[in-house]
Amino acid sequence: MNTYTYYPGCSMSATGKAYAESLETVAKVLDIRLAELDDWNCCGATAYFSVRETLSHAISARNLALAEAQGPGRDVVAACSACYLGLNKTNKYLKEFPELRKRVDSALDAGGLKYDGSLEVRHILEVVVKDVGLEKVAALTTRKLEGLKVASYAGCQMVRPYGFDDSECPVLLDNLVRAVGATPVPFAMAARCCGGSQMMTNEDAALRMTKNILLCAQDAGADVIITTCPLCQMNLDAFQAKVNHAFGTSFNIPILFFTQLLGLAFQVKPLGIERGVAKPGPALARFIS
Amino acid sequence: MKNPVIGVYVCHCGSNIGSVVNVPEVVEFAKGLPNVAVAREHKYMCSDPGQDVIKKDIKELGLNRVVVASCSPLMHEHTFRKACESAGLNPYYFQMANIREQVSWVTTDKVRATEKAKVVLVGAVNRVVEHDPLFVKSVPVTPATLVIGGGVAGIEAALQVAASHTQVHLVEKEPSLGGHMARFDKTFPTLDCAACILTPKMVQANTNPFIKVHAYSEVIEVSGYVGNFTVKIRHKASYVNNDKCTGCGVCITKCPERGIPAEFESGLGNRPVYVAPDAPQHGKKPKDTFGKRPAIYTPFAQAVPNKPVIDRDNCRYYTTGKCRVCEKMCEPGAIDFDQKDWIEEIQVGNIIVATGMKTFDPTPMKNLGYGRIPDVYTGLEFERICHSSGPTEGQILTWKKESPKAIAIVHCVGSRDDKHHRHCSRVCCMYSLKYAHLIKEKLHNCEVYEFYIDMRCFGKGYEEFYSRLLQEDVRFVRGRVAEVSDWGIYPEEKGRLVVRVEDTLAAQVRRIPVDMVILSTALEPAENADHLKHTLHMSCSSDLFYLERHPKLAPVSTATDGIYIAGACQGPKDIPDSVAQAGAAAAQAIGMIKRGVVEIEPTTAHIEESMCTGCQICIPLCPYTAIRRNEEKRIAYIEGALCKGCGTCVGACPSGAAQQWGFDDRQIYREIEGVLAAK
Ligand SMILES: Cc1cc2nc3c(=O)[nH]c(=O)nc-3n(C[C@H](O)[C@H](O)[C@H](O)COP(=O)(O)OP(=O)(O)OC[C@H]3O[C@@H](n4cnc5c(N)ncnc54)[C@H](O)[C@@H]3O)c2cc1C
Numbered sequence: 001m002n003t004y005t006y007y008p009g010c011s012m013s014a015t016g017k018a019y020a021e022s023l024e025t026v027a028k029v030l031d032i033r034l035a036e037l038d039d040w041n042c043c044g045a046t047a048y049f050s051v052r053e054t055l056s057h058a059i060s061a062r063n064l065a066l067a068e069a070q071g072p073g074r075d076v077v078a079a080c081s082a083c084y085l086g087l088n089k090t091n092k093y094l095k096e097f098p099e100l101r102k103r104v105d106s107a108l109d110a111g112g113l114k115y116d117g118s119l120e121v122r123h124i125l126e127v128v129v130k131d132v133g134l135e136k137v138a139a140l141t142t143r144k145l146e147g148l149k150v151a152s153y154a155g156c157q158m159v160r161p162y163g164f165d166d167s168e169c170p171v172l173l174d175n176l177v178r179a180v181g182a183t184p185v186p187f188a189m190a191a192r193c194c195g196g197s198q199m200m201t202n203e204d205a206a207l208r209m210t211k212n213i214l215l216c217a218q219d220a221g222a223d224v225i226i227t228t229c230p231l232c233q234m235n236l237d238a239f240q241a242k243v244n245h246a247f248g249t250s251f252n253i254p255i256l257f258f259t260q261l262l263g264l265a266f267q268v269k270p271l272g273i274e275r276g277v278a279k280p281g282p283a284l285a286r287f288i289s
Numbered sequence: 290m291k292n293p294v295i296g297v298y299v300c301h302c303g304s305n306i307g308s309v310v311n312v313p314e315v316v317e318f319a320k321g322l323p324n325v326a327v328a329r330e331h332k333y334m335c336s337d338p339g340q341d342v343i344k345k346d347i348k349e350l351g352l353n354r355v356v357v358a359s360c361s362p363l364m365h366e367h368t369f370r371k372a373c374e375s376a377g378l379n380p381y382y383f384q385m386a387n388i389r390e391q392v393s394w395v396t397t398d399k400v401r402a403t404e405k406a407k408v409v410l411v412g413a414v415n416r417v418v419e420h421d422p423l424f425v426k427s428v429p430v431t432p433a434t435l436v437i438g439g440g441v442a443g444i445e446a447a448l449q450v451a452a453s454h455t456q457v458h459l460v461e462k463e464p465s466l467g468g469h470m471a472r473f474d475k476t477f478p479t480l481d482c483a484a485c486i487l488t489p490k491m492v493q494a495n496t497n498p499f500i501k502v503h504a505y506s507e508v509i510e511v512s513g514y515v516g517n518f519t520v521k522i523r524h525k526a527s528y529v530n531n532d533k534c535t536g537c538g539v540c541i542t543k544c545p546e547r548g549i550p551a552e553f554e555s556g557l558g559n560r561p562v563y564v565a566p567d568a569p570q571h572g573k574k575p576k577d578t579f580g581k582r583p584a585i586y587t588p589f590a591q592a593v594p595n596k597p598v599i600d601r602d603n604c605r606y607y608t609t610g611k612c613r614v615c616e617k618m619c620e621p622g623a624i625d626f627d628q629k630d631w632i633e634e635i636q637v638g639n640i641i642v643a644t645g646m647k648t649f650d651p652t653p654m655k656n657l658g659y660g661r662i663p664d665v666y667t668g669l670e671f672e673r674i675c676h677s678s679g680p681t682e683g684q685i686l687t688w689k690k691e692s693p694k695a696i697a698i699v700h701c702v703g704s705r706d707d708k709h710h711r712h713c714s715r716v717c718c719m720y721s722l723k724y725a726h727l728i729k730e731k732l733h734n735c736e737v738y739e740f741y742i743d744m745r746c747f748g749k750g751y752e753e754f755y756s757r758l759l760q761e762d763v764r765f766v767r768g769r770v771a772e773v774s775d776w777g778i779y780p781e782e783k784g785r786l787v788v789r790v791e792d793t794l795a796a797q798v799r800r801i802p803v804d805m806v807i808l809s810t811a812l813e814p815a816e817n818a819d820h821l822k823h824t825l826h827m828s829c830s831s832d833l834f835y836l837e838r839h840p841k842l843a844p845v846s847t848a849t850d851g852i853y854i855a856g857a858c859q860g861p862k863d864i865p866d867s868v869a870q871a872g873a874a875a876a877q878a879i880g881m882i883k884r885g886v887v888e889i890e891p892t893t894a895h896i897e898e899s900m901c902t903g904c905q906i907c908i909p910l911c912p913y914t915a916i917r918r919n920e921e922k923r924i925a926y927i928e929g930a931l932c933k934g935c936g937t938c939v940g941a942c943p944s945g946a947a948q949q950w951g952f953d954d955r956q957i958y959r960e961i962e963g964v965l966a967a968k
Contacts, residue, residue: 166655167655168655168656169655169661186775186776188774188775188776189776212778215778216776216778219776220776
């Protein structure tokens with residue numbers, strides 16, 4: 001069994017609860033151990049880096065320092081794309097920019113911490129696809145999701161700029177969809193931004209971005225959109241009604257975390273599917289029992 | 290040794306040196322150095338009056354050593370050596386001190402510059418005392434020229450050299466001459482038909498008694514030196530006996546294999562055929578021959594030489610052991626399945642490299658959709674779509690064989706892009722304009738968009754061509770395309786392609802629906818350019834094109850004497866420039882052949898036999914394979930004419946047996962001592 005240091009991040013206990021539940025359930029089946037980082041703090045999210053650079057890297061480095069002490073040599077795994085990007089960015093910047101490194105080191109030092117830069121930061125999707133492997137996922141599938149049309153939405157932060165998948169035409173989620181017997185649909189918006197936290201600050205712009213993603217999935221005939229990030233999931237799901245109101249559309253597309261889709265194929269519970277706002281249509285409902 | 294009598298000359302080089310180095314002070318300083326009989330300054334030492342000063346002093350003051358403190362020896366060492374020689378002094382009694390590139394150009398500190406100039410000068414004065422007279426050797430030139438690459442540049446160079454009635458070998462790796470130009474329909478800016486101006490030249494080259502065309506061949510080894518190269522050419526087996534083949538083409542029409550993507554049609558043959566959703570599912574699938582060729586083929590109808598070749602990897606006989614249809618059909622009995630590659634050795638005096646370029650593969654730029662969206666084409670593919678003998682017979686049709694209502698032309702794909710090539714590919718703006726014109730000519734109502742960063746219309750008649758296109762209702766959008774998507778949001782975009790771009794003149798992000806996209810891809814060095822670079826000991830610039838000896842003053846020479854470059858192998862270039870360079874390279878080759886001899890620099894390495902232990906360390910290190918082993922004496926020896934005087938063996942020899950004329954220990958130590966003592 002592979003063990004990883006697991007960094008959940010703030011959303012996993014709030015808007016991403018379903019992600020947390022399904023990940024825990026599915027990890028058991030996949031035989032991976034996610035050892036939660038003790039005493040972790042917020043990753044700084046996307047916005048903070050452009051506001052207070054040193055400080056944002058320092059709080060991110062605090063998590064890495066703790067991880068190095070608690071699980072030396074273990075990869076740090078995040079499930080949220082923003083957390084993945086933030087931690088990864090700090091990890092890379094500390095190696096690349098000695099000036100920043102000096103400042104961050106002294107901040108850590110003040111808290112009695114130290115980070116050697118020995119860790120790799122990874123997204124849970126990468127762990128599932130590359131460490132566990134598609135063959136194992138296919139073998140663990142007890143109910144093939146035959147006939148289910150899936151739009152794989154990778155979003156922007158997971159694939160840019162440190163992507164382990166193509167940043168314009170990501171393919172890993174599609175491969176996973178195939179492994180559990182479902183059908184990926186052509187999805188031109190797979191790596192476009194959902195609007196992110198703009199939904200709070202510039203709602204008009206964010207709603208338009210979300211609308212285009214939903215529209216693209218609908219045009220492709222998708223029964224469900226799968227995501228890898230709590231923020232993407234929230235924008236697409238919780239704001240779907242608002243999109244409909246603003247644009248006169250009538251979307252009703254369920255938005256699942258990819259771990260929930262795996263759970264359906266493995267026929268395990270709990271997966272938190274009932275937490276979704278947009279309710280499953282008949283094509284998806286067949287597999288929820 | 291006669292007592293040294295040294296003349297020192299310090300150059301102002303206009304203000305290049307004089308504005309930083311205090312030249313009079315350096316001259317005064319030089320006068321006090323040992324053995325210096327005279328020290329003078331001059332505004333331009335390299336000018337005739339400057340040289341005359343040296344000549345006069347040699348004669349009147351009996352100088353037997355000369356030092357000039359000026360620019361890099363690369364610039365004027367030759368000039369000053371000639372001046373010494375014409376005054377009766379052995380030219381190797383001359384030494385140059387570089388106080389421009391190494392002093393005045395690298396600092397603004399006048400005081401320290403002047404001090405450094407003195408230091409460098411002392412080194413030179415010290416060194417020149419130890420110089421020995423050396424003598425330039427002349428060797429006869431083999432009166433023949435090898436031209437590598439049969440594109441427009443190579444053909445032109447071959448014809449020009451042959452016009453002087455000396456032998457030319459023209460080696461082309463493809464089955465036919467022609468290069469890229471053979472694929473074009475029209476050429477900018479005059480829009481003359483490419484075939485009409487190129488085919489006659491191809492035929493002339495093939496029928497000229499002084500030109501031997503080696504098609505479907507490659508240069509695999511070059512040895513020797515300027516004036517006397519030995520070249521090995523590999524003739525690839527074509528499985529057709531060219532002496533018997535009449536070029537009737539029956540084999541080509543009868544070959545049962547017809548589905549091989551044709552190299553000549555660029556990537557057009559790689560697309561799957563479009564099947565309409567309502568097409569009947571059953572029945573025989575129609576044969577897909579779009580952009581395809583048979584296994585025995587000539588690249589295009591006017592191929593020169595007009596002899597087919599068999600593509601062994603795709604020939605049914607070689608893959609399945611059965612077929613031989615071409616053999617049965619060939620009346621003269623020219624098919625020869627037993628043919629093997631064969632190697633020919635030729636002697637030439639000089640070599641012109643004209644291997645051209647290839648175009649950038651835009652597949653990695655996923656945002657532009659090439660390879661994923663069938664209606665995204667490269668420029669070279671579009672040339673074939675426009676061409677009357679291309680797969681659509683010159684009709685501009687989309688993948689679904691429909692007439693496009695709007696076409697986007699995307700500039701700078703892979704050029705001027707830090708992620709791919711930093712260079713400007715120079716011809717793309719112009720061929721993009723050519724496409725806009727050809728589209729408008731064929732489809733009057735089709736909207737044409739040019740997405741550009743800057744319009745670079747630099748050549749004669751080019752700006753005028755651009756102005757003309759501005760009148761032809763073409764839409765120019767200044768902005769780099771962000772994305773080509775096959776999914777539309779708005780009703781007018783459905784089922785079409787959408788170009789997303791920031792229009793930097795209108796300051797807005799635009800979505801423009803089109804039916805076809807042409808990517809004007811960058812030019813990059815030819816496929817095997819790097820390999821040939823090693824075979825010929827050439828160098829490349831940072832863009833990986835072959836490096837000329839001097840960008841302005843020796844644009845077709847290379848660092849290796851007797852090897853010239855012409856056309857797009859030296860950098861992105863249009864046809865007029867390629868042809869001009871080919872002529873320049875030919876003139877150099879003819880000049881050398883007419884002279885009949887070449888002079889070999891005497892500053893080469895040699896082995897002191899008594900000191901050589903025969904360890905052979907030097908042999909593999911020599912980049913010019915000039916060092917051999919004398920089996921009898923069990924020591925190394927250096928073939929003087931092959932040696933370029935790089936000094937690698939001298940540095941590596943553990944016993945000090947490898948030495949170089951003009952660079953021996955005595956001379957180098959005296960120079961170092963001079964520099965260190967002067968402080
Ligand atoms: C899409 C496109 C459109 C263009 N349109 C125009 C236009 O309208 N007008 C214009 O002036 N210019 C145009 N150009 C530029 C033009 O193609 C070049 O200027 C011209 O082809 C350069 O000629 P060349 O002989 O140097 O190289 P090439 O045409 O590339 O020919 C090189 C030849 O050398 C051969 N070769 C390569 N390596 C070897 C080797 N190792 N051994 C033996 N043979 C070898 C190749 O097979 C080829 O035949 C266009 C370019 C492109 C890409």
